[in-house]
Amino acid sequence: MKQPVTLKDVAREAGVSAQTVSRVVNHRPDVSPQTRARVEAAIAKLGYSPNVIARSLIKGHSNTLGVIGYGLGLFGPTRVLAGIERKANELGFSLLLCLLHEFKPDRMASIVAGLLSRRVDGIIWAVPGHIPSFEWLATELDRTAVPMVFHDKSPEPDQVVIALDSQLGAELATEHLLAQGYKRIGIVTGPPEWWAAKQREIGWRCSMQKAGVNCPALLKAEGDWSAASGETGFRSLIEQVPDLQAVFACNDQMALGALQAAAQLGLRVPDDLAVVGFDDIPEAAYFSPPLTTVQQSPDALGALAVERMVALIQCHRQGEDLTGDAVLIKPRLVVRSSTLSI
Amino acid sequence: MKQPVTLKDVAREAGVSAQTVSRVVNHRPDVSPQTRARVEAAIAKLGYSPNVIARSLIKGHSNTLGVIGYGLGLFGPTRVLAGIERKANELGFSLLLCLLHEFKPDRMASIVAGLLSRRVDGIIWAVPGHIPSFEWLATELDRTAVPMVFHDKSPEPDQVVIALDSQLGAELATEHLLAQGYKRIGIVTGPPEWWAAKQREIGWRCSMQKAGVNCPALLKAEGDWSAASGETGFRSLIEQVPDLQAVFACNDQMALGALQAAAQLGLRVPDDLAVVGFDDIPEAAYFSPPLTTVQQSPDALGALAVERMVALIQCHRQGEDLTGDAVLIKPRLVVRSSTLSI
């Protein structure tokens, strides 16, 4: 139950003023070597560590970033968070973590309010863009006191957005299937409210049309990212299009569900059916068969978000209003045996 | 670039003193209804939100918990973190998140120092117990200023530990296999430095001995939790014991690797070989075949850790030193077809 040691305690111990101790702690040059040594000895003896809270109060900023994550169940968002933590730590920022378990406007508002009252220097939405929620957010949060960076949402003029180029990823996947000679390529999408899910569907559609293959509604089933939804989605697909040749599942979990359903229906992958996923989760290489999938680099994405955020904070402190901009990270395709029937 | 609104601004706007505003904000009874209304109007008009930083400085505590997580790659630790966030939020605590990417003593020390200087009210080690690191920790952190709660490590007299009963889980898995008539049951362990990994191995060994089956070193391979290590581990096992009947993989990813290796070797699961995992990750039900595994409730574990922490903090504030205690959460076995050859 020892009280924390304060500047004054150290000052008394070293026989100097509090200000001098402050100078030593902040590595100011204007302290004589002898004094510095005495103070440092006192610091070591008492085990003093500066109170960051008090420092924040004066400086008007906390070197803390608010991070809003989306649960911790999905691969992409979770790894983005890990990337954020790593880079923030590197740049000397602490992270105040809030998890958005569901897209509820009032929950979003209260999270932001809480973060603001804790005087974070910026807020990173490490939450995948959920179209209706973010539309609401845009009206509500119009001019907030602190800079914000968004993740995986539609680029808007006044926002800083770091996103994976999901459409490109879907195009890579679809074009790979087309190049292998598959024509009737179904899709199991994510929830349509998710920006990334929409982009992946658009990518599939574009590639199909570019190749002159038309894609009727029958070729599309809607999932919710879970393996279970991948299974049911695939089953409804194959029921509607019995001669389906390939499936593009919009994440690896759904691809796994599709693989299981295919096995149960006696379809051999890749001979009877090709399957592509999205994300490249670590397990994807160990599915049976190993899954061809689109690899993203969520860690890099998170790191980038922090870098932008720190730049925004600098500008904010100088009173400049930085214009928004969007960054799209390019994914790449990892080809494994789930699409190689040759 | 608007400056945040302060108590004084509200006081001026409402024509009262700052203290009165403070009373309203803190829901004190001793304010007349008219005054309260005027102040609340001013608060709403100016969009005031109290500065938690300043409040912490006075009160001497921050209503913030430091959480140290272990990367975000493993299922258990990640979900524990999610459980912690949920409960902390519910109890009005914010979370300062730090990720321990590797078990390095100096990194651990600097994380704790950083958290302490930010005046967290307590520290939760949401990090799986790594035996050498935590031994070091015990000597170093002997009497820290704030209470700590640990996760998945060996119970010690003076520590509060919330752990999954990994040994029991392993016993459930092994006994299930024994009950199915399997005798030569191999194990692919986790890294031996991990407490949980050790416990799982102990559980396997106990059950085997209890059943009168001896378990030579040949029946054991060491993995690192990854699917890749599950694959190589299983291969070395089957090489040493060609008539292996079953494998207990100490997590689901390694079980997945074993499943793939078995398939490549032409072994049918469960007819030629039974496989059990540990964790019950959401994908486990979609492996081929669906995986029998030990289900833990990491969310509940995290929630419990926060509850204990808050209790500790209360005691700490009253100057009492609470004695340590350990809680072991019981897992349960989920039986799927990877062990049902009948």
Add this chain to the structure above:
DNA sequence: CTGTTAGCGCATTCAA
């Protein structure tokens, strides 16, 4: 080079 004064935003004494 070093110490003094002031105040960050708020809550806890008091007194009125």
Add this chain to the structure above:
DNA sequence: TTGAATGCGCTAACAG
């Protein structure tokens, strides 16, 4: 019921 002083731990701006 309200207001005035005081200080949490620290640093900026001075003065010496």
